[in-house]
Amino acid sequence: MSWLAHLLRRDLRLALRQGMDSLMVVAFFVIAVVLFPFGVGPGVNTLARIAAGVIWVAALLASMLALERLFQADYEDGSLELLALAPVPLELITLAKVAAHWLTTGLPLIAAAPLLALVLFLPTEGLWMLVAALALGTPTLSLVGAVGAALVLGSRRGGVLLSLLVLPLYIPVLIFGVGAVNQVMLGESAQPHLMILGGFLLGALALCPWASAAALRQALE
Amino acid sequence: MSVFAGSHLTCIRGERAVFAALDFAVDAGGALVLVGPNGSGKSSLLRLMAGLLRPAAGLLTWNGDTLDDEPDVHRGRLHYVGHLDAVKPVLTVLENVAFWAGLRGQRDADGAARQALDAFGVGRLADVPARFLSAGQKRRVTLARIAAAPAPLWLLDEPTTALDAAAVGLLRDAIARHRAGGGLVVVSTHAELGLDDAATLSLDDFAAGGAR
Numbered sequence: 010m011s012w013l014a015h016l017l018r019r020d021l022r023l024a025l026r027q028g029m030d031s032l033m034v035v036a037f038f039v040i041a042v043v044l045f046p047f048g049v050g051p052g053v054n055t056l057a058r059i060a061a062g063v064i065w066v067a068a069l070l071a072s073m074l075a076l077e078r079l080f081q082a083d084y085e086d087g088s089l090e091l092l093a094l095a096p097v098p099l100e101l102i103t104l105a106k107v108a109a110h111w112l113t114t115g116l117p118l119i120a121a122a123p124l125l126a127l128v129l130f131l132p133t134e135g136l137w138m139l140v141a142a143l144a145l146g147t148p149t150l151s152l153v154g155a156v157g158a159a160l161v162l163g164s165r166r167g168g169v170l171l172s173l174l175v176l177p178l179y180i181p182v183l184i185f186g187v188g189a190v191n192q193v194m195l196g197e198s199a200q201p202h203l204m205i206l207g208g209f210l211l212g213a214l215a216l217c218p219w220a221s222a223a224a225l226r227q228a229l230e
Numbered sequence: 231m232s233v234f235a236g237s238h239l240t241c242i243r244g245e246r247a248v249f250a251a252l253d254f255a256v257d258a259g260g261a262l263v264l265v266g267p268n269g270s271g272k273s274s275l276l277r278l279m280a281g282l283l284r285p286a287a288g289l290l291t292w293n294g295d296t297l298d299d300e301p302d303v304h305r306g307r308l309h310y311v312g313h314l315d316a317v318k319p320v321l322t323v324l325e326n327v328a329f330w331a332g333l334r335g336q337r338d339a340d341g342a343a344r345q346a347l348d349a350f351g352v353g354r355l356a357d358v359p360a361r362f363l364s365a366g367q368k369r370r371v372t373l374a375r376i377a378a379a380p381a382p383l384w385l386l387d388e389p390t391t392a393l394d395a396a397a398v399g400l401l402r403d404a405i406a407r408h409r410a411g412g413g414l415v416v417v418s419t420h421a422e423l424g425l426d427d428a429a430t431l432s433l434d435d436f437a438a439g440g441a442r
């Protein structure tokens with residue numbers, strides 16, 4: 010399994026040296042959320058009610074931003090070909106790349122979320138549930154997104170196509186992610202929602218690496 | 231019996247048959263040079279040998295076993311050099327080469343990478359970020375990549391692109407060392423590489439339908 014760490018280290022190193030991608034994702038996330046108090050007015054009750062939904066939708070869109078680059082750079086410079094020829098299953102290589110993608114884009118989003126929740130006057134109990142739901146939901150987004158990113162590889166205007174492909178698949182995560190926060194705010198247990206989010210994650214973990222690898226092989230033909 | 235062989239290979243790219251009923255065989259320590267005009271299918275044949283493409287018909291075998299049975303094993307025994315250099319501009323030269331060596335299970339990846347870089351005359355660039363390299367230097371780094379981790383089969387697609395005469399000589403030496411150890415080389419080239427007792431395969435002889 011040492012090569013898994015090896016691959017992860019390389020992708021993290023690339024992301025850190027280039028730096029801009031993660032920073033842009035978080036900056037987009039913050040700006041998109043901060044627009045809402047200007048748009049709907051500074052009323053505390055209104056903002057608190059829509060906070061979870063706004064933050065989740067902004068997180069979905071932000072995580073889409075870096076998705077296009079997930080395989081594109083490796084595809085263009087020939088690295089992807091060599092990765093596909095490595096004596097390691099392409100499925101696991103995909104998984105390592107998705108993990109690196111989540112660590113460099115998903116994790117910063119989760120870190121920024123509490124601050125934005127405060128901006129939107131989300132009560133404390135909702136805030137922690139939001140962080141928990143994002144922690145369970147964003148890896149699913151990265152996994153599902155990787156399938157889309159692999160499918161649009163080599164096509165012109167892949168970015169737009171990618172959002173059309175992937176955003177509809179994000180809807181279940183959005184529903185249950187926002188649902189978990191709303192449940193807590195109503196004083197109910199959010200456990201069922203979290204368990205469903207966990208189920209999505211396990212399902213995506215089992216299916217998406219295979220689908221992505223198949224799409225990558227197709228792109229390399 | 232030949233170690234690496236193909237029989238009756240047919241390759242179809244975008245509805246057009248590139249070549250048909252192609253046979254080849256390479257022995258241990260052998261070299262096969264692919265020649266033919268642009269578009270005659272040299273690259274396609276190499277990608278087919280690497281397993282990046284599937285033949286429309288025909289069979290590839292290694293020591294008599296079909297490759298389809300164990301694609302993972304085949305990937306482990308080959309090095310492929312394509313048109314692209316796969317050199318990451320933000321990583322240093324050493325990091326680039328050591329990554330690929332490590333991915334192929336080379337224990338001391340850094341040491342092997344340094345040695346390979348020296349062999350291709352770019353050892354002193356080891357700690358330079360790859361974005362400062364010229365096209366020829368990048369090509370040398372790519373060739374150092376395949377020298378850094380052992381694999382019995384080298385598939386080289388136009389390896390001499392952008393190389394100067396000195397580097398072509400280094401490549402010739404590396405191929406000779408590889409073959410002396412029982413390694414196989416299949417190389418497509420327009421330039422004369424001057425490999426000792428290499429077999430030549432002219433792709434033109436297998437052009438599908440003969441029309442070109």
